[in-house]
Amino acid sequence: MHPPKNNLFSGPVPDLLFSVLLGLAFMELVVGLDKINPAFTSWLLLPGSDIVYHYLSWEYFKDTAWAWPPGKLEGYAYPMYNSIMYTDSIPLLAFLFKMIRFFLPNDFQYFGFWYALCFILNTYFGVILLKHIGWGRGLRWLLAPLFTGAVVLIARFGHAALCGQWVILYSLFIYLNRDNWEKAKIFRHLYRVVFMTSLIHPYLLFMVLGLATAVPLRLKLDLKITIWNFWKQILVFILLTLTGWYLSGAFLFKGQLSEGLGRYSANLNTFFNAWDVGRWGPSFKYYGDGQGEGIAYLGLGVLFILIILTVNFLKHQVNVKKPALPIRNQSVNMYFIICLLFFVFALSPKWALGEYLFIDWGYNDYISRTFRGTGRFSWPLFYFILYFSCKKLYQLHTSTTVKYALVISTLFLQAFDLTPLWKRKPYIDQPPFQLAYIDQIRFLISKCDKVIIYPPYSSTIADFGDYIYFTDLAQREKKPISTGYGARFPAYIGKAFRDSLQDMPSYLSRYPGDLIITHTDSVSLHQRWLREIKGISFQFDRYRIFVSDSIKSRIDLDRFDPGSMVGILHSDPVPLIDYLKLNINHIILGSVYEEGVLHLKHSTRDYLKQLGLNGDSLRYGSSWAFILQGQKVKKQSISMNTVVELNDTLKCGIRRIPVQIKSGGYQAGKVVSITVNLEQMVQSRRGLSLVVMDSCGKILDRVRYDTYLTDEYLERKENW
8 A cells, every 4th residue: 555645735835824824914913914015114113113213224224335344334323334233124134125226116115024024934933843742733723823922022023123033943943853854954954044143133143043052062962973063063153143244244343332231131030920911911020120121921821831731740740759850861951951041141130030139240341232131032941931831731641632622721811811912003003194394394305415413313303203204304315314223333433423513613614515403492503503604594393404505505495485484583592490480470380291301400400399399200201290379389290100180270259260280201101281171271292381370260371391302492382
């Protein structure tokens, strides 16, 4: 009798097709399939998200002429240069698409495709690992969402390159097949995963280097390769790493020190703490807000498996005279050992259990220059626990029917527990923001040589993260711009450029074709430049753009609203402290929206304390509402994490005038409201909004100070 022939449905094709379908299902669930469209770019312009600078730097990299090393990019955060690696733009894909850039539209993105690919490959490697364990097709497909919807993967949305965690599963797959493959095949796969990861992200690369080393180390311990061959493989790994890094431009300059080492670590409860991603799982405290970087919650479904396995193990140990560890008489799993070592590093240098710190090793400056987010190194152990749980569940001595029941229960618990994570984030599908007067601004940019955001390298000009809209406009017009964000920059170049702008007349005499963009509060600067340099100062909404006579000669002024070019010489600064003193005999209602305390001057804070306002409690992003009456504080409320609300009633004869104030800072959901007699007095604009009225509720003035930037200039209601 002849053995059955292999057909399309008995090989790897069904698993691959299932992986594509499940991966795309999660892509639609979490991100949206429309994001795969390479011409759909506006969804990437999300203020506060890392993916913004991944995309913008790719756009500038695409426009940068090929140089050596190929990963160099220019024009972004001018005059500093950068590498496509330090902007985390996935060099592997950036190189590929730059090679065909002449066939691409200007608005082109590959990040949606990358997200979909990561979901698919995480699923595929999870499925083939489950197949390696021995799971049948039906059960392994039911378990696959544990890998597709892994918390460590989906929680990384916004940092696209770090979603390439399938390389960790690929490394585990190679380790498990070390005895089944020929040595040439083993090392071919290892070389492939190391080199690919060197072109994805340094954090993932160092994880893969450690995990890849487990293979030749285990082979050496099993006497399957010589000591010389072991060190040869390590040398090849290093050479592949250096090659990928060199091509990406990692050695263009020395990285500066970064703050946060020890803050962005993992907690000892990280695998069991549901944080804000688990709805049903256990919730524990943690040491500091930065430990969210080390989030690695397994999910209630996986915890359910571990509980079943633990109970089963203890049950069998009762009948054993000498209980033994599971690894007795087995070779040490070097992959697992390296995962443990990575987790130790993930905890470093501050080991905490919950909110309690019990070890602080201090740290080395070189580590802080290279890795500050040590918590990410918990990912290899996370995936190993996932694999180990599925393996031990498969080895459980019970019927197939019971295993189906356990697997379905696991999937049910996992899905319902992770509902907060396994759903679309509302901001992803928000309509794209567009600058007011965008056509006029773009026209001015098209006529200049370079766009200078002043002060340079500011991520916030008037609104949080609004540098992205000007950077996008500048890239469309192929103009360098003096802002941008990245993991590393040659800071000495940026400092020299910043210093050169302190004497703007001198700078513009050398570069008269440069356009200067500032916030509207920089009135005094524009007044001085108009006196010393001449030219025009435009005002577009909350932005002022200074145009020298050189650019003025290139533009047709008739296309601009005359109102955008007048009034500046009559604007005067009104410091917040002076405004409060001027109106102190009236009732002053105050509310902060988003952020309004960063640039409160010390003199202003001191005056607020004299009035009884608790200025020492104010922090970046604080919610803050107050009522001043009779030259002192009548009511006040401050919070870092919640919206605050004040209610009061003014009495004027027989009249009763209700007053309600709400404030929500950056951390509390961004809310602002001041109502007097049920009428709204303010708009949702960043900073400190003030309403001045008399004792009978008559509104005397309504102003806003953008105290995120300065407390020197006010904006009145008629200009809102």
